[in-house]
Structures are given as structure tokens and as C-alpha cells.
Amino acid sequence: MKRSDELKQQRGAKMDELTAISAQAANAMLTEEQRSNALKLKGEIQNLDTDIQLAEAAEAEQARQAVTVSRAKQPQATPEQKAQEQYSFLRAVRMAASGKNLDGIEAEMSQEAEREFRAAGITPTGNLYIPTMLTKRGMHKRDMTAGTTTAGGYTVPTELGALIPFLDPRLAVINAGATVLTGLTGNIDFPRNDAAATAVWEGENDANAETSPTFDRIQMSPNRLGAFTDISKQLMVQSSIDVENFVRERLNNAINVALDYALINGDGATQLITGILNTNGIGSVACGTDGGPLTWGKIVDLETEVAVDNADFGSLAYLTTPGVRGYLKKTEKASGTAQFVWMDGPTPAANTARVDVLNGYRAFVSTQVPSNLTKGQGTNLHAVLFGNFNELILGQWAGLDIVIDPYTSAKNALITIVVNSWWDAALRHAASMAAIKDADITDAV
Numbered sequence: 358m359k360r361s362d363e364l365k366q367q368r369g370a371k372m373d374e375l376t377a378i379s380a381q382a383a384n385a386m387l388t389e390e391q392r393s394n395a396l397k398l399k400g401e402i403q404n405l406d407t408d409i410q411l412a413e414a415a416e417a418e419q420a421r422q423a424v425t426v427s428r429a430k431q432p433q434a435t436p437e438q439k440a441q442e443q444y445s446f447l448r449a450v451r452m453a454a455s456g457k458n459l460d461g462i463e464a465e466m467s468q469e470a471e472r473e474f475r476a477a478g479i480t481p482t483g484n485l486y487i488p489t490m491l492t493k494r495g496m497h498k499r500d501m502t503a504g505t506t507t508a509g510g511y512t513v514p515t516e517l518g519a520l521i522p523f524l525d526p527r528l529a530v531i532n533a534g535a536t537v538l539t540g541l542t543g544n545i546d547f548p549r550n551d552a553a554a555t556a557v558w559e560g561e562n563d564a565n566a567e568t569s570p571t572f573d574r575i576q577m578s579p580n581r582l583g584a585f586t587d588i589s590k591q592l593m594v595q596s597s598i599d600v601e602n603f604v605r606e607r608l609n610n611a612i613n614v615a616l617d618y619a620l621i622n623g624d625g626a627t628q629l630i631t632g633i634l635n636t637n638g639i640g641s642v643a644c645g646t647d648g649g650p651l652t653w654g655k656i657v658d659l660e661t662e663v664a665v666d667n668a669d670f671g672s673l674a675y676l677t678t679p680g681v682r683g684y685l686k687k688t689e690k691a692s693g694t695a696q697f698v699w700m701d702g703p704t705p706a707a708n709t710a711r712v713d714v715l716n717g718y719r720a721f722v723s724t725q726v727p728s729n730l731t732k733g734q735g736t737n738l739h740a741v742l743f744g745n746f747n748e749l750i751l752g753q754w755a756g757l758d759i760v761i762d763p764y765t766s767a768k769n770a771l772i773t774i775v776v777n778s779w780w781d782a783a784l785r786h787a788a789s790m791a792a793i794k795d796a797d798i799t800d801a802v
Contacts, residue, residue, distance in 0.1 A: 361412035368405040371398050437490045440466060444491055446608075447601050451593055453485045453761035454772050466491055473755040476542045479579065479779060481758040488756040489539045528617040529723035530633075534672025534746035535620065539753045547575040547750075547785065579754040579779035580629035584611050587771040590763075612778060618725045620751065620782055621676075621742075630782045633742060633749065633790050634727070640666065640744075640791030648735030648795035651681060653690040653698045656716050659743040659791050666788035671745035675720040678728045678739045684798040685715070718743070732795040739798055744790030754779035 375398040378391050387395065440462060449463040459467050470486030531537065559565055586608060592600065615628075623632035633639065640662035642655055656675075663669045685699035700714045713720040730738040760775040784790060 359408070359412065361409050361416060364405055364409045364412055368402055368409065371402050371405065374398055375402070441491060445601060446487075446605055447593055449485055450588070450761055450772065450774065453759075454593075454763040459485070470756040473540065474758070476540075477579065477754040477779070478543050479755055479758075481755075481777075483758045483760040483775070483777070485759040485761055486756060487759065489753065491756070528613055528620070529676055529721050529725060530617060530620045530746060530749060531751070533674040533676055533719070533721050535749040535751055536747055537751050537753070541577075541579075541752050541754045544576065544578040545752065547577070547783070575750075575783045575785060577750070577752050577781040577783055579752075580781055581777055582612060582615055582629075582780055583775070583777040584615075585773055585775040587766055587769075587773050590770045590772060593772070608774075608776070612776075614725070616751070616780060617723065619780075620749065621723070621725050622727060623782070630780065632782075633744075633784060634740060634792055634794065636784050636787050636790070638787030639784075640788065642791060642793045644793060644795045644797065645732075645735070647733035648730075648738040648797040650800060651684060651688070651739070651741065651793070651796040651798060653688070655793060655796070656685075656698060656741070659741065659793060660716060660718075662791035663744050663789065668745060668748075668786060668789040671789070672747035673718050673743070673745055675715045675718055675741065675743050676726060676746075677720070677722055677741040678726045679722045679724060680728055680798055681739050681741060681796060682713070682720070682722045727794075730794055735795060735797060737799070738794065739796040741793040741796055742790060743792075748785045748789040749782065750785060751782045752780065 375395060378387075378395050378398070381391065443462045444466055445463065449459060449467070452459050452463065458464070466488055467486045469490070470488040471481065473488055474481045474486065528535075588604065619628040619630040619632055621632045622628070622634055623630040624635050625631040640659070642658045642662055643649075644651060644655055659675075660669065663673075682699055686697055688698045690696045690698055698715070699720065713722075726740050726742070728737065728739045730740060732738055756778075758777040762773040762775060765773050
């Protein structure tokens with residue numbers, strides 16, 4: 358059978374012929390020949406109408422079967438993936454702000470988050486909750502209004518795109534290989550063997566000396582990390598999926614930044630989390646009394662500092678500042694060799710991140726790594742870290758506890774979103790990491 362579009366073309370040609378016959382006899386009776394041709398064309402047109410209907414039905418069935426086969430070949434979405442695709446954060450905010458009870462997927466996810474909070478021993482105080490399956494990161498104080506283009510107005514398009522889920526972290530320490538644990542409940546202890554048993558050569562009939570291993574533990578407990586943001590009511594009314602995605606990404610960013618900073622620099626007091634640089638017992642490599650030039654030898658010394666403690670395995674990587682990367686890209690391993698300390702990795706495949714290489718290991722940069730350290734008379738000194746980042750544990754308790762406040766900034770037509778999340782971090786073995794804290798890069802060429 359011919360395709361429906363071909364049959365329609367034939368029908369159109371027949372209709373043109375019939376119209377021409379009618380035009381020729383507009384002011385006179387049809388001749389017998391014209392009448393015969395007109396009747397023949399009319400019958401052919403009727404037959405073509407039937408053929409077109411049959412062809413269209415067959416094509417529709419073929420298309421249905423093709424879609425069925427295509428769907429059968431595609432992997433079925435998991436409940437978590439379906440929830441990520443269907444959940445609308447802004448819809449939940451609008452309902453909470455207007456005092457309405459949540460419904461649909463937003464209500465299901467809020468109830469799931471409440472179960473997580475109960476299991477974690479945390480009492481939430483908000484009026485909207487997000488479980489860990491939807492979001493693992495937090496929110497940022499950033500005002501967004503539809504009237505200001507750079508603050509949200511550009512994100513009110515007429516066409517909708519696909520909804521993206523809350524973003525996973527783009528943190529330097531996570532990218533380097535840190536271990537992330539979610540859905541934790543209560544305080545958590547990790548037993549640790551801090552001294553191994555040793556074997557001792559003994560005489561033929563001597564009693565074996567006691568060489569028992571010793572143990573301690575790493576303790577982790579939830580610490581609150583909070584933020585807030587203001588969103589204009591007008592933006593929410595005009596919102597699209599693009600706005601949803603924009604808000605989600607911006608709200609994730611601040612918690613990500615705060616976490617990344619704490620994992621690197623946390624002092625256990627201001628940040629509540631103790632970061633790598635402030636963990637007692639990590640290896641140390643010094644560049645000089647007042648700081649000193651960062652050389653190829655110092656980079657290798659960091660690797661050695663970890664290796665002498667038998668910790669040079671796992672997700673080994675360097676992490677430092679953008680300034681150090683630029684400095685080492687212009688620093689030769691030895692004068693006149695044109696072999697620079699920091700090298701680019703192999704050309705990445707499409708849609709994949711570039712891999713930098715330092716001393717044969719993956720290397721990452723972050724502006725969160727300090728570049729303003731002091732030592733003796735030295736200032737603006739940079740830090741460089743090396744080690745097994747898999748040894749760093751980041752724990753999250755439950756999801757996000759959110760308060761939707763339509764009153765505090767009501768005079769400005771803003772809705773305030775207050776967010777709380779709970780985290781802790783610990784380094785399983787301090788010896789698995791080493792750091793330079795006094796690198797002077799002022800003599801870069």
C-alpha cells in the first residue's frame with residue numbers, strides 16, 4: 358500500500374481534473390464525455406479517500422509499535438529518578454507560602470524526609486522537607502526577582518525545558534575522591550586500628566612476647582549548616598522549569614561552597630567540622646623559615662611524606678590553588694629541560710572534564726585552598742595538599758529542613774526560604790594526607 362501522503366497527492370490531482378471539467382462547463386450543460394469523465398473521477402476520489410484512511414491507520418499502528426519497541430529497549434526509571442523528574446521545588450514553596458497542605462509528589466517527598474529526620478534523631482522545625490534522594494546539598498542567600506534581569510528576569514521564557522534534579526556536589530574534595538555517606542542516623546563511630554600487632558623473632562624455647570594491636574575510634578555527629586534566600590513572588594508566579602533549575606542550582610551552591618571550605622580549612626569551632634589542613638597528625642613539608650619557592654623537589658616530598666607512612670594507595674591526588682597551578686606550569690623540573698612541573702593530562706573525550714597531572718597523579722585546584730597564609734616574615738603563602746582523599750569521610754544526616762516564610766519580607770513581595778542541613782566529616786587516618794602550607798609563588802616568570 359502506498360503511503361498516505363502519496364495517496365493524498367493523487368487525490369489532489371484528481372480533484373484538480375474534476376474542478377477543470379466543472380469550469381469548462383460552467384455556462385453550459387456537460388457533454389456525455391465530460392459527464393463520464395466527471396463520474397469516473399468522482400469514483401476514483403472516493404476510492405482514494407478510503408485508501409487514505411486505511412494508510413493513515415496502518416501508519417499510526419506502525420508508529421505505535423515503534424514507540425513500544427523503543428520504550429521496551431530503554432531502561433526503566435527508578436522510583437528515585439521518577440521523583441527527581443516530577444518534583445517541583447517551586448510548586449512546594451508556593452503551596453507552603455500560601456498555607457496550603459502539600460499534595461502530589463511534593464507531599465510524598467516531604468513525608469519521606471520527615472521519616473529520615475526521625476530516623477536520624479533530628480526534630481525538624483520547618484514547613485517543607487526535602488529527602489536525601491532529591492537533594493544532598495543546601496542553599497544560598499541570593500535575592501532573585503523577575504524585574505531584574507541578572508537576578509532572575511532572564512529566566513522567564515515562553516518554552517519549557519526538561520526538569521533537572523537537585524545537583525550533586527561539584528566540590529574539589531569530592532571530585533578528588535572523598536567518601537560521602539548519606540542517610541545517617543544518630544551519632545556514628547568508626548572503630549580504628551591505630552597500632553598494628555608486630556611479630557618478634559624468639560629463641561627456640563622462649564615464650565612469645567605479647568604484641569597486641571590497639572584501637573581507637575572516629576566519632577561523627579550531626580552539625581547544623583544553614584542558610585537562607587529570598588525569592589520574589591512575581592518570579593514564582595511567572596516561573597518556568599528554567600527558573601526551577603536556576604533556583605535549585607543557586608540554592609545548592611552556597612552549601613556546597615561552605616562544605617568544601619570546611620573540608621579543607623575547617624577549624625572545628627567556627628565551621629564545626631575539622632578540615633584536612635587542621636587535622637592533627639597529617640604529614641608536613643616545609644618550604645622555608647619564611648616560606649619558600651615551590652619546587653619539583655617539594656612536590657615529590659609530599660608524595661614521600663605519605664608513602665613513608667604506608668598510606669600511598671587509594672584515591673591519591675594533589676589539591677592546591679589556581680595560583681600554584683599557574684606557577685608550576687611555568688616552573689621547569691630542572692633548568693633548561695623544558696619539562697614543566699605541572700602537566701596537562703591526555704585530551705579528554707567529549708563532554709568530560711580535563712584531567713590535570715602533577716607528579717603522575719591527578720591534580721585539582723580550588724579557590725577554597727588558602728593562598729593567604731603567613732609564616733615568619735612570609736605572607737600570601739599558598740597551600741598544597743596530597744594524599745588519599747578516599748580517607749576523608751563526609752556524612753549527611755537526613756535531608757533539608759526548610760522554613761517558607763512569606764511574612765518577614767512581605768512588604769517587598771519576597772518569600773524568605775530558611776534552610777538547615779546536618780553534616781560532619783572525619784579523616785580516617787591522618788597519615789594518609791600531607792600538606793605544604795608555606796609555598797611562595799611570587800617569583801613566577
